[in-house]
Amino acid sequence: MPTPLRAGLVLLALASPALAQQISLNFGSGGANLTTFPFNQEDCNSNVSYTVAWTATGLGSGNACSNMQIFVTNSQSCPSAPTVTSTDGGTADVIIGTVDINTLATGSGSVQPRRLRDMPGLGGSCPDGEDVTNAICASLPYRATGSTDCNGTPLGSSTTLNLRYDAKPPVPPVMTLLGQDAKIVVQLDPQGETLLRYEIQYAEAPSNDAGPIWKPPSPLTLEATKSSFQITGLTNAVEYLVRAQSIDEVSNPSGYNDPQSATPQASNGFWGEYKDAGGHELGGCSVADAAVPTVFGALGVLVALARRRR
């Protein structure tokens, strides 16, 4: 066997078992594709829980040294093993599941549901205005390929899951208004955070000290993937106030921004200018109906000639 081919086979043989040993975590049914589980203060106070499912490949009594631990750490990344006692005034990691070697060999499973508020960054409370992210990790002492002891770095999860407690309101959007013909175009610019939607309200500018009457009562909504919204059906030459707020991905509202004013103004496009200049055109399909069959007849002749050629 040629030397390069032999070397390649050896490398392949060494690499394959290493690639085969793997642990991965996900949020179980309903969130298997999520890597971050965001929740708001209401979810926290309502004791909403989450479930973590695991899968293990190439692991069992032959190479696992002890039980696999699944834990939540007060950080956005995973350590190699859970910290059971708190250090530096921090919070100890919370072990949410232990998988014994025999169960590990079955390849998959899930841990008992856990309350979101019990993640170490919250410590059982649901504080105002906080934005805390914790990572969900796995740790398994194991004998790596080619090793006979368990002193190496424990095997961790190939995917890092995050729990994100978000009680911090987003920043209101930056807003620009364009007064157009019987409408106002509202252009919104998000400020930093990932948003779910915007909510928009408008009112006629009050002529006295009474506050504006905002409408509609249920705000107009605009998906955050879009940045422009048209408020239509307005009266030209009347001043309107418009305000908007951002709603983040866990439905925290930013609160409305300072209202801005705009005045719809009548305008002429080409058609309006044409009619104002005395144009006689009425639009629609006009005379020369005889030309219609002529055109289609000519097309028919063309097609027939083409077929005859074949």
Add this chain to the structure above:
Amino acid sequence: MRGVALAALLAASTALAQTVVQLKPPPPPEPPIGFMFELKMGTLIPRVGDEPGLSSNPYETIFANKSMLFGGGEIDFIAWHGYGAVSVGFAAGYAEKYAPAILVTDDPTTNGTASTEKTALIIFPLRVPVGYRFDVLWTRYRIPFVPYVKAALLMTPWRVTKGGTTEVVNNQSGAGLKWGYGFTGGMAFILNILSEQMAKDMTTDTGIRRTYIFAEYNYDKLDDFGKVGLNLSARYFTFGLGFEF
């Protein structure tokens, strides 16, 4: 002795070469029928102001009389090929022009100024042309120029938008269909002359017998055959690339 043999061999080779030249087949005759496909573009200004009774030219007011960009394609069937070629075809195109709408207010300082809204005139010119191409210069004398003329029936759907939707004034929608007729005169330059071998290969591989570029002048009368209304007539040049197969 060796010199005599060499001379004899040379003479024989020359004679052989002459024989080969004499055996080269003549170019194949032009097929009696075929197709042409053309892609073209140009700019045009519709003669909206030609409509009788207008107090001003709205195209000039809104679009400052700037040209619309036109692009289109045409396919023709060569129905007869003798002394020149007669064809009938179908062409479709698209042209548009965008500009700000203008404000209409009681305030003299803002009245007539540009709005933040855009307005557009969009047309879809369709035509059924009958043409005559004087390609004898090329087929008989290998002069790579083909003058041609066409007469066409025109049908042009049109639409005016403001703020992205069809503009409506007094419940009249700014969209419709205009009919008319047109004449075209042009000149094609046969690109086969630049590389005869490449042209032959293309014929063998794709069936395209000629490739040409062309320039033409269009006289379009698009006013519903003289009816008073929106006049989309235009006189303009187009340029393009064509294939005959």
